[in-house]
Amino acid sequence: MDRNATHFVVPVGTSLWWIMNLGLLLGLLLVLGLTHKANPQQRKLVAKGIAALLFANFAVNQVLMWVNCSWDYHTCLPLHLCSMSVLLSAYMLWTGQAFAYELALFWGAGAVHSFITPESTTGGGVYELWEYSISHGGIILAGFYATMRLGMAPRPKSWWRAFLFTQLAIPVIGLVNYLLDSNYMYLAQKPNADNPMIIGEWPWYILALEVVVLVHFWLFYHLHSWLAKRGQ
Numbered sequence: 001m002d003r004n005a006t007h008f009v010v011p012v013g014t015s016l017w018w019i020m021n022l023g024l025l026l027g028l029l030l031v032l033g034l035t036h037k038a039n040p041q042q043r044k045l046v047a048k049g050i051a052a053l054l055f056a057n058f059a060v061n062q063v064l065m066w067v068n069c070s071w072d073y074h075t076c077l078p079l080h081l082c083s084m085s086v087l088l089s090a091y092m093l094w095t096g097q098a099f100a101y102e103l104a105l106f107w108g109a110g111a112v113h114s115f116i117t118p119e120s121t122t123g124g125g126v127y128e129l130w131e132y133s134i135s136h137g138g139i140i141l142a143g144f145y146a147t148m149r150l151g152m153a154p155r156p157k158s159w160w161r162a163f164l165f166t167q168l169a170i171p172v173i174g175l176v177n178y179l180l181d182s183n184y185m186y187l188a189q190k191p192n193a194d195n196p197m198i199i200g201e202w203p204w205y206i207l208a209l210e211v212v213v214l215v216h217f218w219l220f221y222h223l224h225s226w227l228a229k230r231g232q
Contacts, residue, residue: 002189003074003181003182003183003188003189004121004183004189004191004192006072006075006121006122006123007119007120007121007191007192008119008120008123008124008128008129009117009118009119009192009193009194010118010119010120010124010129012116012117012194016129017118020115020118020129020133021115023133023137024115024133024137024140027137027141028137028140028141028144031046031050031141031145032144032145032148032149035145035149038149043149043150044150046145046149047093047094047145047146047149047150048093048094050090050093050138050141050142050145051089051090051091051092051093051094051142052090053134053138054086054087054089054090054093054134054135054138054139054142055086055087055090057086057131057134057135057138058078058083058086058087058090058135061122061131061135062076064127065122070122073180073182074180074181074182074183075121075122075182075183076122077176077182077184079173079176079182079184079185080121080184080185080186081107081110081169081185082107082110082111082114082135082136082139083135084107084169085104085107085108085110085111085139086135086138086139088100088103088104088107089104089108089138089139089142089143090142092104092142092146093142093145093146093150096146096150096152098152098155101143101146101152101154102154102155102158102161102162103162103165104139104142104143104146105143105146105147105154105162105220105224106158106159106162106163106166106216106217106220106221107139107162107166108139108140108142108143108220109213109216109217109219109220110213110216111136111137111139111140112140113195113197114132114136115136115137115140116195117191117193117194117195118132118193119191119192119193120132143220143224144224144227147224147227147228148227151228152228153224153225153228153229154220154221154224154225154228158221159217159218159220159221160217162217163213163214163217166213169185170185170187173185173187174187174188187206188202189202190202190205197209197212
């Protein structure tokens with residue numbers, strides 16, 4: 001059984017790939033640029049606006065899939081790491097909670113690959129790709145906005161704590177995949193996208209990804225620590 005049958009891959013270098021990635025860059029520069037001279041109250045208001053957009057985008061997508069009879073528990077539960085990151089990022093921007101910030105920040109490293117090698121789990125229509133870009137782009141924006149505009153910074157060894165916490169999700173999501181015959185977090189079948197970070201076949205690519213994830217968490221920790229100090 002192909003658990004990724006509904007997935008749509010955007011080939012790297014195509015016009016659609018460029019539109020998605022340039023749109024992400026433009027969105028980041030626009031939001032960060034417009035809030036550069038904003039006061040703290042205004043910055044918090046923008047943070048809540050981004051949070052509301054992320055949650056609304058998620059909720060509307062779920063409702064539309066249900067109305068259109070395309071909602072499927074095999075693919076539409078918010079159990080992919082990026083789906084969980086959307087809700088976590090919205091919560092973090094709304095509350096400013098420190099651990100939620102750190103976890104959303106490091107999980108957001110995966111959202112970067114969602115633009116490098118895009119793979120939509122719900123199809124390749126205009127709406128599906130628009131929703132995909134908003135949700136994954138919003139995850140990335142949330143982390144950078146919290147660091148550069150809300151004065152937040154990852155605490156020492158937070159990258160390691162986030163990595164250990166993430167390990168708790170693996171057996172839980174793995175059990176869900178077993179019971180539902182699904183592929184959340186790509187634990188049952190590797191992604192269709194040709195990502196160089198996906199090494200080998202099942203289950204070896206999962207072990208390789210553990211190393212990749214750890215390195216990404218470490219890199220994002222140092223990047224955001226530098227950005228936080230630069231902003232002081």
